[in-house]
Amino acid sequence: MATTTVLLREDIETLGGRGEIVKVKAGYARNYLIPQKLASLATKGNIKQIEQERSALLKKAAVERSTAEAQATQMGDISLEFARKVGETGHLFGSVTSMDIVEALKAKGYEIDRRRVSLKDAIKETGEFTVPVRLHREVSIDVPVKVTDEEGNIVETAEAKQEKADREIRAAADKRAAERAAEAEAKAEPSEKTTEDATDE
Numbered sequence: 001m002a003t004t005t006v007l008l009r010e011d012i013e014t015l016g017g018r019g020e021i022v023k024v025k026a027g028y029a030r031n032y033l034i035p036q037k038l039a040s041l042a043t044k045g046n047i048k049q050i051e052q053e054r055s056a057l058l059k060k061a062a063v064e065r066s067t068a069e070a071q072a073t074q075m076g077d078i079s080l081e082f083a084r085k086v087g088e089t090g091h092l093f094g095s096v097t098s099m100d101i102v103e104a105l106k107a108k109g110y111e112i113d114r115r116r117v118s119l120k121d122a123i124k125e126t127g128e129f130t131v132p133v134r135l136h137r138e139v140s141i142d143v144p145v146k147v148t149d150e151e152g153n154i155v156e157t158a159e160a161k162q163e164k165a166d167r168e169i170r171a172a173a174d175k176r177a178a179e180r181a182a183e184a185e186a187k188a189e190p191s192e193k194t195t196e197d198a199t200d201e
Helices: 026-033 047-074 098-107 158-200
Strands: 003-008 021-025 039-041 080-083 091-096 123-125 127-136 139-148
Touching (some): 003 026, 026 039, 047 127, 047 139, 091 139, 098 127, 098 139, 123 127, 123 139
Parallel strands (some): 080 139
Antiparallel strands (some): 003 021, 003 039, 091 123, 127 139
């Protein structure tokens, strides 16, 4: 399969960071990366121009990284809280999505692109969660997110209650088994001692 060498003009998760020179499939470069201005074709003919562009992109990336690090420090103690209507089973009517998190961060003065909020699935129950936010390819922060009912309470879902009950039953069974084992061991010790005494005589 034909490949070509390109200079990345933007961070592309699957390929690399801005300013890197990488090999990609020729069709991918021709049909997507270059038309979208995400990369420039790197040929022997334009190597000098590519090196100048690469140098400028790396400088820009360094500035962006230091800005992201400063923002990460500034956002270090940030936390978000959402109050939602909750059904009888403990599940939310609706959910808390990455867009909700973006809006809540915006209300606190931070403009974050929705694609940088790493929320795999929308939050559909109350509780305390941690949502990673990528400020830069190499800089991420974990934002604590608390979701409560309209009165500010964390309501357990039916599944969570069942899991808790199962854990308690297992813990009680383990405790009983440990107690029985200790009792059996305690009963066995005197008879062993008696046998030893008899042998000594």
